Amino acid sequence: MFEKKAQTRVPINELLARRWSGRGFDPSRQISRQHITALLEAARWTPSCYGEEPWRYIVCDKATNETAWRNAFVCFGQGNQIWAVNTPLFLLAVSNTILENNGLANQWGKYDTGAASMSLCIQATELGLMVHQMGGFDAEMARQKFNIPDQYDPMSMLAIGYQLPLESIPEELRAREMSDRRRNPLTENFFEGEWGVGFRY
Ligand SMILES: Cc1cc2nc3c(=O)[nH]c(=O)nc-3n(C[C@H](O)[C@H](O)[C@H](O)COP(=O)(O)O)c2cc1C
Numbered sequence: 089m090f091e092k093k094a095q096t097r098v099p100i101n102e103l104l105a106r107r108w109s110g111r112g113f114d115p116s117r118q119i120s121r122q123h124i125t126a127l128l129e130a131a132r133w134t135p136s137c138y139g140e141e142p143w144r145y146i147v148c149d150k151a152t153n154e155t156a157w158r159n160a161f162v163c164f165g166q167g168n169q170i171w172a173v174n175t176p177l178f179l180l181a182v183s184n185t186i187l188e189n190n191g192l193a194n195q196w197g198k199y200d201t202g203a204a205s206m207s208l209c210i211q212a213t214e215l216g217l218m219v220h221q222m223g224g225f226d227a228e229m230a231r232q233k234f235n236i237p238d239q240y241d242p243m244s245m246l247a248i249g250y251q252l253p254l255e256s257i258p259e260e261l262r263a264r265e266m267s268d269r270r271r272n273p274l275t276e277n278f279f280e281g282e283w284g285v286g287f288r289y
Pocket residue numbers: 107108109110168220221222223224225244269
């Protein structure tokens with residue numbers, strides 16, 4: 089398995105550095121129920137505003153429910169279908185728009201659901217799995233296919249599986265798979281005391 093470790097100014101947690109969104113998934117390797125459960129447990133223990141746990145995940149495991157897997161797959165845009173077709177597991181992350189404790193709009197629901205997905209990504213990295221999150225899917229189609237009530241918003245599809253070794257990655261994917269990972273400089277998105285003043289490291 090090749091690595092695409094983040095280049096950081098100072099050392100950071102190994103799993104955070106190693107997590108990346110590849111597209112070369114091995115279609116022949118399924119994910120055990122135990123590993124899927126561990127992914128969901130990681131998401132489950134995410135902190136959330138008022139402890140509301142606004143996230144919902146729909147598991148679409150090709151090995152155990154091919155209909156659900158296909159229902160997820162048809163929602164993807166064409167650019168995502170090309171590589172996601174080899175992924176054994178999709179999760180649909182959905183966010184509750186309403187706070188259950190007072191019936192008001194939950195303005196932190198998306199924030200919390202994104203945090204849950206990141207917890208899940210880190211757990212996946214520890215288990216030797218790769219996650220590629222996708223916004224490129226038809227949310228309304230997903231709502232219909234999975235009977236999602238209006239109160240909940242589909243946020244992201246997560247493609248999860250084992251990474252293919254570099255030599256097995258289809259030619260048309262390989263260059264993209266090997267391209268550099270990049271981020272803005274620390275000073276661009278992180279500020280010192282007030283808006284726009286780059287953090288001094
Ligand atoms: C909410 C979200 C939506 C994304 N949507 C897509 C997508 O539709 N297709 C895709 O190929 N990558 C998608 N990505 C992956 C990003 O492009 C990727 O995370 C980013 O380029 C950083 O790369 P890294 O995760 O390897 O660090 C998405 C990521 C997130 C978090």
